[in-house]
Amino acid sequence: MSIHFDRLTTDHVTEWARGTLEDWLEGWTMAGGDVPIEYRMRPQGDGTWIFEPTSFPPDGWERPTQRFAIQITVTETQP
Incomplete structure (x- = not known):
């Protein structure tokens, strides 16, 4: 399954980052x-x-056993 989009958005980047990090963790x-x-x-x-x-x-x-929340902030910047 592939996702097609015309423009990369902060939501796309956030979703990718969270999925990658969760797979790794x-x-x-x-x-x-x-x-x-x-x-x-x-x-x-x-x-x-x-x-x-x-x-x-x-x-x-x-x-000790600890609990963590993952927070990802993505901000688009101009090149």
Whole structure:
């Protein structure tokens, strides 16, 4: 399925950004340089996401489960 439009709008860009980000976030992620623990991101029914740590970081401090909302602001600018 493809979407055709005459002009790119901020709504198109917002929809693309949200879909791309949500595809990237959902699921399990291994520990890395930015976040030194394994975790899972799960979407909730109210538009928020749950961040659940599933391992202990090298520093030994347990991380709490947190809830996040994704807000995307798109503003068209002139070239």
